[in-house]
Amino acid sequence: MKALSRIYTALIFIILYIPIVVLMLFSFNSTANTGDLTGLSLYWYRELFSSPDTFNALKNTLVLAVSASVISTVIGTAAAVGLCKFKKNFFKNSVLSVTNIPMMNPDIVTGISMMLLFVFLGTLLGRDEKLGFTTLLIAHVTFCLPYVILSVRPKILTMPRSLPEAAQDLGCTPLQSFFKVELPQILPGVISGFILAFTLSLDDFVISYFTTGNDFQTLPLLIYSMTKKEVKPDIYALSTLMILTVTVLLILSNVSSKEKSTERRLTL
Amino acid sequence: MSPLGKRFLQAVCLRAYRFLFFSKFSGKGEALVEHKKIIELQNISKEFEDEQVLSSINLDIYDKQFVTLLGPSGCGKTTTLRIVGGFETPDQGDVLFEGKRINDVPAHKRSINTVFQKYALFPHLNVFENVAFSLRLQKLPNAEIIKRVKEMLELVALKGFERKNVTKLSGGQQQRVAIARALISHPRVLLLDEPLGALDLKLRKDMQNELKKIQKQTGITFIYVTHDQEEALSMSDVVVVMAEGKIQQIGTPTDIYNEPVNAFVADFIGESNIVDGIMNEDYKVTFSGHTFQCVDKGFAPGEAVDVVVRPEDVDVVNVADGMLQGTVTSVTFKGVHYEIIVDIGGFKWMIQSTDFVDVNANIGIFIEPDAIHIMKKSEFSGQYGDYSTFSDEIEELGNSETVGD
Structure with a gap:
């Protein structure tokens, strides 16, 4: 029985990850052959980095991901702190549900509705270029926010209420108390929220597709446009790099939220 | 002579043998009139979600005394303490500090510090930084901070623990850090909310003596909350017995024990x-x-x-x-x-x-x-x-x- 369940688990993992492994493998292919692994080389990685389009998209993606995750972390943390201070349960739960809607909503719906809004507002304001970095950033912050709130909130809820009280008792203003005592306590949640937001922003395609203009292309959008012409292994190389980045970030996010919680469990 | 003083004398004359028996209870009736009032609670009422937690509390606390709020769970003693500390605002009534109304003064501006029930040490700071916390806020020179923290750690018998992680300390040691942290800025009043509740019996007895000693040495007014009547009797100058959001009796431990005013006090104490x-x-x-x-x-x-x-x-x-x-x-x-x-x-x-x-x-x-x-x-x-x-x-x-x- 135990062996059977192990085989089952292994099977699931193989089915889930074999496409990715094949993709990674073919990114090291020495020729452009799709079905034939002729030899291993870093040729397509070199090819990838020699293209100015790729570089530009990489730069754009990083700028967008960093800005979106920083902004959503700041807003999300503040929102989580504020939400925990609400006394009325009805109000608190309503606000929480509303912030969670972008998480539940199909990306394509969020994307199209945002595009509509931006175009509508852009027309109202008389702008020629209605979509671009700004609209993309707003869209990314919007869908990252609930994840930040979701990862910060439990940390605030488990923090003893007496900690900020002790800080204020010893002479902190409420603001000082937040930065000197509360923030260090909820920091693991804030960091994992930040990393989560960063990964989400990094690999988002659907919402970005609808909310960006012609002059701002991110990596997922670039890959999509590359596949339209001809599928070359440099796409594999790019995809491999993105998968690796996201994996590393997710591991980091998990580690940062786990570490502190085990530590706290020991002390209680 | 005040009625309290008279009662005290009466108790002395009539129950001399009890004084021998309960000699550890410090009956200091005379101290009541000697010092000036530091905190006055006037007609304090407080409600939580339609439940009357405190109804018209009147209490004078005199400087340099060890005052204990004693009562069963839910009697309002912790709420009283939190009102004095500035963590709750009374629905009605005034809190006076040296004659000045402080209802609207936030906790961080009161010269009153608190030792919390579960210590509330800052887990991200070591022992030294926890104790130095309020001095750092005052932006004192580093040399002075080091000197004062060192003295304070000696007072609470934690010399050499400066670099230790507070989460790795035992309950008794965490307790001492909490006391040192609250005392270092020389508050006028120290509030202690069931500080010994989480300690085992032996340690609790030791800490009782130590707290009493620290209070005498520093001359800081202690307001101590407990449900343990023995703790209240053995440590306090004045015991305030509370039940159902009201003060039942205020007096010296001997008064409270020998002259309970009603069946509640008589039953609760001893x-x-x-x-x-x-x-x-x-x-x-x-x-x-x-x-x-x-x-x-x-x-x-x-x-x-x-x-x-x-x-x-x-x-x-x-x-x-x-x-x-x-x-x-x-x-x-x-x-x-x-x-x-x-x-x-x-x-x-x-x-x-x-x-x-x-x-x-x-x-x-x-x-x-x-x-x-x-x-x-x-x-x-x-x-x-x-x-x-x-x-x-x-x-x-x-x-x-x-x-x-």
Whole structure:
């Protein structure tokens, strides 16, 4: 029985990850052959980095991901702190549900509705270029926010209420108390929220597709446009790099939220 | 002379032997009038979600005293403390600090520090930084901070613990860090919310002595919240007994023990037999079918009263010599004495005696006039019954606080 369940688990993992492994493998292919692994080389990685389009998209993606995750972390943390201070349960739960809607909503719906809004507002304001970095950033912050709130909130809820009280008792203003005592306590949640937001922003395609203009292309959008012409292994190389980045970030996010919680469990 | 002082003198004259017995209780009635008021609570009321937690509390706290708020879970003692600390605002009434109203002064601007129930040490800071926290906020020069933290850690016997992680310390050590952290900025008043609740018995006794010592050394006013009556009696200059959001009695430990004002205080502080009686005239009271000499007066002739007799004040004698007669229903050896439950006319009395008696034996009991304390009838009369269902365990459960109170 135990062996059977192990085989089952292994099977699931193989089915889930074999496409990715094949993709990674073919990114090291020495020729452009799709079905034939002729030899291993870093040729397509070199090819990838020699293209100015790729570089530009990489730069754009990083700028967008960093800005979106920083902004959503700041807003999300503040929102989580504020939400925990609400006394009325009805109000608190309503606000929480509303912030969670972008998480539940199909990306394509969020994307199209945002595009509509931006175009509508852009027309109202008389702008020629209605979509671009700004609209993309707003869209990314919007869908990252609930994840930040979701990862910060439990940390605030488990923090003893007496900690900020002790800080204020010893002479902190409420603001000082937040930065000197509360923030260090909820920091693991804030960091994992930040990393989560960063990964989400990094690999988002659907919402970005609808909310960006012609002059701002991110990596997922670039890959999509590359596949339209001809599928070359440099796409594999790019995809491999993105998968690796996201994996590393997710591991980091998990580690940062786990570490502190085990530590706290020991002390209680 | 103040009424409190008079009561104190009365207690001294009449119950001299009790002073020998309870010599560890520091009866400092005179201290009450010596110092000036530091905190005054005037008509404080507080409600939480339609539940009246405090109703019209009036309390004066004098400088340099050790004041204990004593009462069962939910009596409002912690809320009172939080109002003084600035963590709750009263719905009605005023909080005065040295005569000035401080209702609207936030916690960080009050010269009042708190030792929290679960210590509330900052887990991300080590022992030194926890203690130095308030000094760092004041932006004092580093050399002075180091010097003062060092002195403070010596005072709480934690020398050499500077670099230790606070989460790795034992409960007693965390407690000391919390005390050092609260004391280092020289507050005028220190609030302690059940600070010893989480410690084991031995450590608790040591810390009681240490806290008392620190309070004497620093001359800081301590307001201490506890549900442990023994802790309250052995540490305090003044005990404030609270129940149901009201102050029942304020007095020295000896006052509270010897002259409880009502059945609640008598029952909550120590063991007591509380029986219904009739005051015939001054110095004469009838209960359990016998008329006793007593030392109380000032009641209306024929007034119904509550009579308190402490278990240690009842003498076991022959049936023939006894003022009252009864049958022993249980005897428990307690080390110093036997705890004897006697059925006297259907009411179970508790007697503490060093003499052994057999279960089912008929005995007589003898009560000295000054062992009888008469109290006016109150809302608490008749609530406490006799010792027929008494067990230490239930008593312990009843007194202990629920988690998160």
